[in-house]
Amino acid sequence: MEYKGYIYILCNKNRNVLYVGLTDNLGRRLYEHKNHLFKNSFTDKYNVEYLVYYECFSDIKNVVLREIEVKKWNRNKKEALINNFNPEWKDLSQRFS
DSSP states (O other): OOOOEEEEEEEOTTSOOEEEEEESOHHHHHHHHHTTOSTTSHHHHTTOOEEEEEEEESSHHHHHHHHHHHHHSOHHHHHHHHHHHOTTOOOOGGGGO
16 A cells, blocks of 8 residues: 555653644655754754654545544543553654665
């Protein structure tokens, strides 16, 4: 299956800041976050660069709908999603390098 898009959740080193995003190229987007290419962005300001969750989609419309859904969730619900997928909150970025 060819993936057209991803939603993802990043956190900072202390795991006290979460960021939900979407992209059509997760490897490129992670590189941008980790290298702070967008100065003064939310992820730059809060050093949010550890990939702890992602979902793959074959239809970009579903990516957008899912991102909107997850962004509306409270922190506890986002943490439960991460814990079910990645209980140790390991940085999963290497999967997309």
